[in-house]
Amino acid sequence: MTKPTLVVALGGNALLCRGEPLEADVQRVNVGVAAKAITTLTQDWNVVLVHGNGPQVGLLALQNAAYKAVKPYPLDILVAETQGMIGCMLMQELKNELPQTNVVTLLTQVEVDSKDPAFLLPTKYIGPVYDQAEANQLSLDKGWEFKQDGKYIRRVVPSPKPLNIVESESIKQLIATGSLVICAGGGGIPVIRKNNKMVGIEAVIDKDLSAAYLAKQIKADALLILTDADAVYLNWGTDQQEALRNAQPALLETMEFDAGSMGPKISAACEFVNATKGMVGIGCLKDAAAILKGVKGTLITAKPIAKSLT
Secondary structure, three states: OOOOEEEEEEOHHHHOOOOOOOOHHHHHHHHHHHHHHHHHHOOOOEEEEEEOOHHHHHHHHHHHHHOOOOOOOOHHHHHHHHHHHHHHHHHHHHHHHOOOOOEEEEOOEEEOOOOOHHHHOOOEEEEEEEOHHHHHHHHHHHOOEEEEEOOEEEEEEOOOOOOEEOOHHHHHHHHHOOOEEEEOHHHOEEEEEEOOEEEEOOOOOOHHHHHHHHHHHOOOOEEEEEEOOOOEEEOOOOOOOEEEOEEOHHHHOOOOOOOOOHHHHHHHHHHHHHHHOOEEEEEEHHHHHHHHOOOOOEEEOOOOOOOOEO
């Protein structure tokens, strides 16, 4: 019997927790933990893995800007670098856990609109956290924009909506062979059509929106968004905060969520459920399997399946 297909969106902050040093050895440990959680999912699902790159692409941008002898590489090239860097680690650790499974990392381009309003209003968090003085100085020195991310301050860059996963046919062919595919890393390498040619553009696409778009394009059965939050909360950050255990798009679309963090996750979830009637789970890495069973995290479905608040 063929397993149903699950697209897993693994947050960059799940691979590098907030406040941890941006070092390869630290990420390797976290990737090992992620690989074990994803391995449990392969028992019931044919897994396609999309990963974030917020901390990693921000680090590359800092390293990039530090060497002044050459013009800095644009964000689309840095995203490609993170696809190779993080994909390599994930591929190795997953192969260690699943030695009989073909694990493939695919460089993936995602088409966007050069006139997307996101280019005028950056919201995507990248890089490490800063205090206010550091952020002010970097803003003066490099022209970067910063916004509050919870109790932290981080750099923000344009995050246009995905319009097409360029390598989707290759991804489907790999899935058909039983491969575990790592693709659209960091939301995909952002490209636009210019004079009938594809060229890169300066942006970082939200990986949750790309994962949802990919899930629709390959006709996946479910989408799982793993992050550093254990669920979607009402009244987040207040004494009245409550975990939303089961919800429908109609309710979620009436609520406001942070545009740089939970907002894109909710948008991605609603878009996928409305288009496919499939289900979306949102929660933390350690609860991956339990989220899809409705035991942990938040499950977003076309119809109610249980009490919405616990």
